[in-house]
Amino acid sequence: MPRQPSRTRTRPTARRKFPSKSIDCPPPVFRSPPSPPATMPPSGSNPLEPVFQTVAAFSRRLLIAPDTAPEDHRLRPLLSLSLSPPPPPPPPPPSEVLKEKDAKVAPLTQKEEVGRATWMLLHTIAAQFPDEPTRQQKRDAKELMALISRLYPCKECADHFKEVLKANPVQAGSQAEFSQWLCYVHNVVNRSLGKTIFPCQRVNARWGRLDCPERLCDLEGANDIMPNR
Numbered sequence: 001m002p003r004q005p006s007r008t009r010t011r012p013t014a015r016r017k018f019p020s021k022s023i024d025c026p027p028p029v030f031r032s033p034p035s036p037p038a039t040m041p042p043s044g045s046n047p048l049e050p051v052f053q054t055v056a057a058f059s060r061r062l063l064i065a066p067d068t069a070p071e072d073h074r075l076r077p078l079l080s081l082s083l084s085p086p087p088p089p090p091p092p093p094p095s096e097v098l099k100e101k102d103a104k105v106a107p108l109t110q111k112e113e114v115g116r117a118t119w120m121l122l123h124t125i126a127a128q129f130p131d132e133p134t135r136q137q138k139r140d141a142k143e144l145m146a147l148i149s150r151l152y153p154c155k156e157c158a159d160h161f162k163e164v165l166k167a168n169p170v171q172a173g174s175q176a177e178f179s180q181w182l183c184y185v186h187n188v189v190n191r192s193l194g195k196t197i198f199p200c201q202r203v204n205a206r207w208g209r210l211d212c213p214e215r216l217c218d219l220e221g222a223n224d225i226m227p228n229r
C-alpha cells in the first residue's frame with residue numbers, strides 16, 4: 001500500500017494552561033511617593049493602599065501652605081473641601097485695641113467738655129432768641145453773660161471772659177444780633193486758645209432752634225400776643 005503522502009499534521013495546539021502555580025515574576029515594585037514614603041502593604045492588606053497614600057500626599061501638598069509660610073498660615077488649608085467657613089483671625093491683643101481707640105477719639109478733658117456744653121447752651125439760646133425780644137429778655141441776655149463771667153467753673157476762663165465782655169458789651173436787640181454777637185465773642189475765645197475761627201455767616205446753619213412739635217419750645221417776644229412785656 002502506497003504510503004499516503006504524509007500530511008504535515010499539526011497537532012492541534014493544546015490549550016496552554018497557565019500553570020496553577022505563580023510564574024516566577026519579580027515582586028511588583030511600588031514607587032514610593034515623595035512624601036511621606038509609602039510603605040509596602042503588609043500581606044493581606046488592600047493592594048491599592050500605596051496609590052491612596054500617594055494621592056493623599058499630593059492633596060496634602062495642595063491643601064496645606066508650604067513650610068515657609070508664617071506660623072499661623074502654615075496649618076491653615078489653602079483650599080478647603082469643607083463647607084464650614086474658615087475660623088476668624090485671632091483678635092488683636094487688648095493693648096492694640098486701646099491704642100486704635102485713642103488714636104480715633106482723644107478723650108476730652110472735663111474743662112473742654114464743660115466749655116463745649118456751655119457754648120452749646122449759649123448758641124442754642126441765641127438761636128431761639130425772639131426776633132423782637134422784650135425789654136426783660138434783652139436784660140436777661142445781658143445778665144446771663146455776666147453770670148457766666150462770674151460763675152463759670154474755671155476761674156482763668158471766667159476772668160478772661162470778663163475782659164471779653166468789657167471789650168464787647170452784649171448786643172441782644174434781636175435774634176440775629178444776639179447770635180452774631182455770641183459768635184464773635186466765641187471767636188475771641190477761640191483765637192486766644194489758638195483754635196479755628198468760625199465763619200459767623202454760618203452760625204444759623206450750625207445752631208438751629210429746637211425742633212419741638214407745634215413750636216412749643218419757641219420763646220415769645222415783644223410782638224407776640226402774650227401781655228406782660
Ligand SMILES: Cc1cc2nc3c(=O)[nH]c(=O)nc-3n(C[C@H](O)[C@H](O)[C@H](O)COP(=O)(O)OP(=O)(O)OC[C@H]3O[C@@H](n4cnc5c(N)ncnc54)[C@H](O)[C@@H]3O)c2cc1C
Pocket residue numbers: 111112113114115116117118119120123148152156157158160161182183184185186187189190193195197198203206
Ligand atoms: C465763656 C467761656 C470761656 C472760656 N474760656 C476758656 C479759657 O479761657 N481757657 C480755656 O482753656 N478754655 C476756655 N473755654 C472753653 C473753650 O472755649 C472750649 O469750649 C473748649 O476748649 C472745647 O473746645 P472745642 O474745640 O471742643 O470747641 P468749642 O470752642 O467748645 O466749640 C463747640 C462747637 O461750637 C462751634 N463753634 C466754634 N466756634 C464758634 C463760633 N465762634 N460761633 C459759633 N459756633 C462755634 C463748633 O462747631 C465747635 O465744635 C471757655 C468756654 C466758655 C463757654
